[in-house]
Amino acid sequence: MKLHLFISLLFSSPIYVSFQMAHRLLVRRIWTLSVKDLRCLLASTSSFSTSLRSSTTPLSFLSPKHTLPCSLPHTSRREVSFNVQDHEDFTERVINSALPVLIDFHAQWCGPCKILGPRLEKAVAKQKGKVAMAKVDIDDHTDLAIEYGVSAVPTVIAMRGGDVIDQFVGIKDDEALDSFVSKLVGQ
Amino acid sequence: MAALCRVRHRWKRTNCIQLLTRNLTGTFDYDLVVIGGGSGGLACSKEAAQLGQKVAVLDYVEPSVKGTKWGIGGTCVNVGCIPKKLMHQAALLGTALKDAQKYGWQITGPISHDWSTMAEAVQNHVRSLNWGHRVQLQDKEVKYLNVKGSLLDEHTVKGLTRTGKEIMLTAKNIVIATGGRPKYPTHIPGAVEHGITSDDIFWLKESPGKTLVVGASYVALECAGFLTGIGLETTVMVRSIPLRGFDQQMAGLVTDYMEAYGTKFSWRSVPKSVDKLSSGVLQVTWTEEQTGKDQRDTFDSVLWAVGRAPETKTLGLEKVGVKLNKESGKILVAADESTSVPNIYAFGDIGEGRPELTPTAIKAGKLLARRLAGQTNELMNYDNVATTVFTPLEYGCVGLSEEEAESRHGKDSIEVYHAFYKPLEFTVAERDASQCYIKVVCKRGGDQRILGLHFTGPNAGEVTQGFAMGFQCGATLTHLKETVGIHPTCAEELTKVNVSKRSGLDATVTGC
Secondary structure: OHHHHHHHHHHHOHHHHHHHHHHHHHHHHHHHOOHHHHHHHHHOHHHHHHHHHHOOOHHHHOOOOOOOOOOOOHHHOOOOEEEOOOHHHHHHHHHOOOOOEEEEEEOOOOHHHHHHHHHHHHHHHHOOOOOEEEEEEOOOOHHHHHHOOOOOOOEEEEEEOOEEEEEEEOOOOHHHHHHHHHHHHHO | OHHHHHHHHHOOOOHHHHHHHHHHHOOOOEEEEEEOOOHHHHHHHHHHHHOOOOEEEEOOOOOOOOOOOOOOOHHHHHHOHHHHHHHHHHHHHHHHHHHHHHOOOOOOOOOOOOHHHHHHHHHHHHHHHHHHHHHHHHHOOOEEEOOEEEEEEOOEEEEEOOOOOEEEEEEEEEEEOOOEEEOOOOOOOOHHHHOEOHHHHOOOOOOOOOEEEEOOOHHHHHHHHHHHHOOOOEEEEOOOOOOOOOOHHHHHHHHHHHHHHOOEEEOOEEEEEEEEOOOOOEEEEEEEOOOOOEEEEEEOEEEEOOOEEEOOOOOOHHHHOOOEOOOOOOEOOOOOOEOOOOOEEEOHHHEOOOOOOHHHHHHHHHHHHHHHOOOOOOOOOOOOOOEEEOOOOOEEEEEOOHHHHHHHHOHHHEEEEEEEOOOHHHHHOOOOOOOOEEEEEEEOOOOOEEEEEEEEOOOHHHHHHHHHHHHHOOOEHHHHHHOOOOOOOOOHHHHOOOEEOOOOOOOEOOOO
């Protein structure tokens, strides 16, 4: 009886639950990483497991942005949705992206952008890592926005292999967005 | 020839080589380079580009003392007309909310204003305008450079980037439209360190709190007006007279309304020093001219609105030979906006004797572009320009003030018609309309041509605009009286004016 209780307690304890989640996350991350990255990741799993044991804050290895101990190749930062930092970052993570990318040109002062943003995130998340989303604040990156002919916001550009495949301006509903994103991934 | 070209870049500053290459090539980088991307500069550059000229516009905002900076568009868009009118509207809405209850609206609980909400909304709108301007420049194929421009010679402009990099541009014609910036009273200890100006007020993230506004220009009164309107304790410190240059009777009505509205006025006072106390508040000491006594009070913010200075110091004007007015520091310009240097022009706030207004700068800029492209000979007409002061009780006017008309034509040669009226909307709201007033200054006898028209009341800008067109067409008192009014409006009272000041009769308008 006592043992049964102990085991059920153990398996429902926060540490065990977080271990489960971390394991699931790790598996998901390995799935999406390249072989090269995997090699690097496996090399670091020893430190990973020690951090697991000694960690008092389970959240430290639950965060998707957890930086792994070894320095990974720059193309392996696989956040599905990210904010573009500068021109170099744009070249690296958007133009040279292996995945097709949705570029969301938005502005702080743009009301419709705040509506479209979450809808885009949802549509992108549904693709489970087959497409990435780059967010460009046009006030911070005016030259980039002008370069891509953005005049009104929100403007969304679909890019594959550095080429503009499709684009739209304004808000779309969830259905229209899903079809737009599927088209980008599908072809 | 090839050797010369290679050498050119190294010997850029040697005039003879420059002259040589220019003669050899005969072309400049641009047909027109405009220094200053404000109301005037943008209008001029876009018009020129539309007419087929190769144009570049240089815009750079030197941060204010407090560090405030903004995007393209100049004073009007970023730290002037636009944010001012929006905040004025915020204040008017506060008054409307109070009136609303008399009109039956059930408003439960006390009404309060949150500065951050208003400021963010205003700032977001301004940012959308900055973006709009960028897109327009791109569409109209005007090259935009975010650099601080200065003149090296009459055809060469140097641009300095934020990071200190230098670029050179040559141009057939150069236009200076750099405008002005608020002055700081640098002789007052603590003024620069602790005070802010209109450059900063619209970009504050947090409420300025209890504010002292020093000055009595329209900038001072408009700012003090909306600060009071949103519920902040505000004091205006006036050295001599309010709204210098405007009709003084009308200026008095404006300040009377503000005092009744809740703004404190410290008349005939001059600030002496500003100190920051340990609690963070600012202690201001000032002298009352009449008594000679010193007074002291604490404020959260001190806003200096004591005049604007032209942006000419870093332009390199002296070197090139562009003459300035010694007193004002503004560029001396002819009727066609030309300066003392043949191919250099200047207009907008920077021009000596020009009104410091956006619409005149825009129109002058467009006409200048057309003249430079050889499309027209038309000069800008700076007469009969209507304006409005957006104080809590707005004041709109076109033409001469009563004093100016008297001085030009003589008191006996003019007739002043006037009326005190009450806007219908004030009645139910039980609002005091003592300062709602109309004044039409005409020539006495003959066709009684209208020399000046003055109006205080709600929506003064909207009311005055239409009458300004009549004024431009040379309207007479007869024209005005022959115009049938729209009822019920405040504007119609202008068409019904019939009591002259000379008659001494009561000018209060009675019912329909």
